[in-house]
Structures are given as structure tokens and as C-alpha cells.
Amino acid sequence: DGVRGLVESHLPRHRGVRVTDEEGRVVVELHLAVDWGVSIPALGREVQQRVAGYLERMADVHPASIDVVVDEIGPA
Template sequence: MEGHASVAADVLASYAADAAREVDGVAGLVEGHLPRQGAVRVEEAEGCATVELHLELAWGASAQEVGSEVQRRVAAYLERMAGAKPGAVNVVVDQIGKP
């Protein structure tokens, strides 16, 4: 059968947020200060998606370890749920939770 199927960027962002929340050390997602600037941003270009997640890190958690695990889980979740293999998963730690 011929045709084309695609998944909207908002759906990919929702999947990425779900995957990130499952990682130990992620205290939450941080929304942007500007309108329409969410905690998860997906940009698509040339058939490849770049995902950027803005996180609150739990107090005492390693930013490097949590960031790497978020990258791994988000990429795997997007591939499993949407058949989309992201070109990049960028993690930005914007806040650290209180002790």
C-alpha cells in the first residue's frame, strides 16, 4: 500500500515528556517563560526530529547521569511508540529541586 504516515510534533513532545518523567532524578519539566514555549520542544527538518527537554533535577541527582538516561529513554520511547528515531535529544537542566 502506498501512502505516508506522520506523527505531529505535539505528539512526539508528549511522548518525550512521558519518557523523561519516568527517569529517577527528574523532579519535573520546566515550562518556558514565553508563550508557546513548552518544557519539551520538537523541531522537524528534513525528516529528522530534534527534541529539547527542559528539566528540574531532583536535589542530589547527577545532572550528567540523569541527562544521559533521559536522552536514552526518550529516543527509545519515540522509536517504540511513534516509529520516530530522533536526530538529537538535548537536555537542559533549568532548575534544581529543593532539599
């Protein structure tokens, strides 16, 4: 729980953000709503890169995975 607590202190507690510690490996799951017409694969990659970079800089944590789940697609 130490690594998980460290990561959670740097990621805001919002609905749709889940951080778990699986055998010492940090796993981040993000649930998003996106606008119609947005490239979901490109957005997913950008979110993964930004979250990974942020956690590495701010908490010296290298997540095992950052999973991006699109729950909703709405009007732009």
C-alpha cells in the same frame, strides 16, 4: 511537519518539551528541573535513552538528537 506531528502526538504537550523538524530530522529539546544532589549527566543520559526508546517503539521515529537542558536545581 508530518514527522513532527507524529512525534508530538506521542510526547505530551508540556511546557519544557519542544519538537522540531530540521530538514527531515527530528530534534527533541527537554527542559527539566532537578533536585539537588542528582547526578545531572546520569539523569540526562537516562532521559535521552528513555525518550529515544519510547519514540522508536511508539512512533517508529529515530530522533537526530534529544537535548536535555536543566533550567533549575532545587531542594531535594
